[in-house]
Amino acid sequence: MALSYYLKETGDFGVSHVEVPFLNPDDPYAAPLGGATVRDHALLAQRHLLEHRGRHGLSKIFYGDWCDTMNGVGRRGEGVSVMLTMQVKWRCDLTAELARHLGNNSVAAEMAAASAELDRAVEESAWDDAGGYCVRAFDNDGVVVGSSQGPVSDGGELRIFLNPQSWSVTSGISSGARREVCLRAVRDQLETGYGKVLSFPQSTFFKPRIGQMSVMPPGFYENGSAYTHGNCFWAAALAMAGLGDEAWDAVLGVNLKGVFHCTRAVVPHMIRGGGGVVLSASSVVGLYGNFGQTNYVATKAGVVGMTRVWARELGRYGIRVNAVAPGFVATEILRDMPQKILDSMVEHTPLGRMGRPEDIANAYCWLASDQASFVTGHCLSVDGGVVVGT
Numbered sequence: 001m002a003l004s005y006y007l008k009e010t011g012d013f014g015v016s017h018v019e020v021p022f023l024n025p026d027d028p029y030a031a032p033l034g035g036a037t038v039r040d041h042a043l044l045a046q047r048h049l050l051e052h053r054g055r056h057g058l059s060k061i062f063y064g065d066w067c068d069t070m071n072g073v074g075r076r077g078e079g080v081s082v083m084l085t086m087q088v089k090w091r092c093d094l095t096a097e098l099a100r101h102l103g104n105n106s107v108a109a110e111m112a113a114a115s116a117e118l119d120r121a122v123e124e125s126a127w128d129d130a131g132g133y134c135v136r137a138f139d140n141d142g143v144v145v146g147s148s149q150g151p152v153s154d155g156g157e158l159r160i161f162l163n164p165q166s167w168s169v170t171s172g173i174s175s176g177a178r179r180e181v182c183l184r185a186v187r188d189q190l191e192t193g194y195g196k197v198l199s200f201p202q203s204t205f206f207k208p209r210i211g212q213m214s215v216m217p218p219g220f221y222e223n224g225s226a227y228t229h230g231n232c233f234w235a236a237a238l239a240m241a242g243l244g245d246e247a248w249d250a251v252l253g254v255n256l257k258g259v260f261h262c263t264r265a266v267v268p269h270m271i272r273g274g275g276g277v278v279l280s281a282s283s284v285v286g287l288y289g290n291f292g293q294t295n296y297v298a299t300k301a302g303v304v305g306m307t308r309v310w311a312r313e314l315g316r317y318g319i320r321v322n323a324v325a326p327g328f329v330a331t332e333i334l335r336d337m338p339q340k341i342l343d344s345m346v347e348h349t350p351l352g353r354m355g356r357p358e359d360i361a362n363a364y365c366w367l368a369s370d371q372a373s374f375v376t377g378h379c380l381s382v383d384g385g386v387v388v389g390t
Contacts, residue, residue: 001087003042004094006338015338021307038338044105046095049088050114055142057121059084064211066229068164069222072211076140082126083136086167089118093172122173126164130308133185136161136199139209146199154207158214160189161199162230169237179241186234194261195226195254196234228254248295255299260306267314275318279370280307282325284383285342304379311377320376327383329355350385 007013021032027191036044054060058080064071065084073079096111107354128147136158143151146161165186168174169238174182190196202224207214225355231254238247259280270276285293286300303323310321327347334354346354363382366372 001091001094002337003032004098015072018188036226046091054078054080055118055126055138056080058082059088061137067213067222069213070211072144072209073137073139078140079243081137083167085118085122086164086171086173089115089173116366119173122294124307131160132181133160134164134182136164142337143209145210146225155225157201157203158199159201160185162186162190162196163233164220166233166237167259184372192226194258197224198222198230199224226254229356246263251295256302259303270319271317278319278321279364279367280311282323284325284327284381284386287325307379308377315376322375324360324363325379325381326360327355327386329357329360331357348386353384355384
């Protein structure tokens with residue numbers, strides 16, 4: 001997916017011909033075993049996913065898909081993920097489109113046929129007629145996960161998940177009336193006012209067939225929190241469904257309204273306790289702007305504005321309010337980004353490197369400490385001196 005959109009946005013097809021080595025499967029620290037072009041790596045990865053399909057023709061989940069704490073579903077190797085199937089289907093469409101552009105008609109036909117198979121598989125097995133939405137998975141024994149018709153042993157919990165609804169739209173599997181029903185189920189059952197929760201009702205006891213997420217505190221991470229990534233998937237789905245205004249509101253709901261709601265909830269306790277520290281996350285793009293990120297930039301600039309207002313309002317209660325604006329940081333989210341893009345980020349950073357997670361953590365620790373006891377209303381840039389757009 002990332003390669004396809006990178007090529008569409010930049011036209012830099014040269015990157016697809018760059019040779020990249022294979023990891024040594026016996027010893028990841030040993031010398032690599034041969035290599036292939038970036039384009040061939042992407043095609044091999046896609047074929048690997050297509051080869052590992054199980055019950056109902058859906059993609060096997062193994063130890064987890066996006067949700068690595070759903071590690072009970074496929075622990076014996078037979079569980080399948082509806083969400084992953086949707087993602088693989090969409091990647092088939094993108095790969096077929098790229099292959100046609102490059103004149104590789106055989107690969108285009110291969111991927112188009114695989115896409116149609118996955119579409120049928122989801123259509124025939126993954127729709128909850130009673131609930132009016134897509135189910136999340138099927139466990140090792142073929143029992144559904146995330147359905148209004150779930151087993152009694154689930155205690156009526158985890159009946160609906162956000163991600164398969166979002167990806168059903170993004171992948172093109174849900175369209176027309178079914179898409180509208182699916183979107184309505186999310187709005188009716190998962191809305192909080194500051195983002196959609198990942199699942200509902202949240203789990204309150206361990207469900208071995210689902211895994212670790214079921215023992216997380218209700219509302220924590222994958223167990224029904226208004227998780228940022230899941231809401232990003234939702235916003236993208238809305239945009240692809242032609243609901244741009246709602247997608248805009250979804251981003252503001254999480255990044256801006258979420259900060260407001262959280263701060264409003266904790267400040268009364270801080271006042272009663274005699275003071276405290278409020279720290280929020282802005283971004284370097286909230287200060288300088290960035291192409292193609294109007295809504296995101298608006299929210300991060302809004303966080304800076306709220307920080308300055310709250311510093312004025314809450315200082316009398318001994319409450320300091322600050323924000324951190326990270327620059328380009330080498331986190332897991334950048335792991336699959338083309339090296340050329342990473343090099344460009346470094347080129348825009350005067351200190352000549354990307355940030356490390358500990359750079360950001362140290363900034364938060366300092367702002368929270370007594371060493372910063374006279375600092376309030378400030379947005380601290382931790383960006384290596386980056387100047388976006390140069």
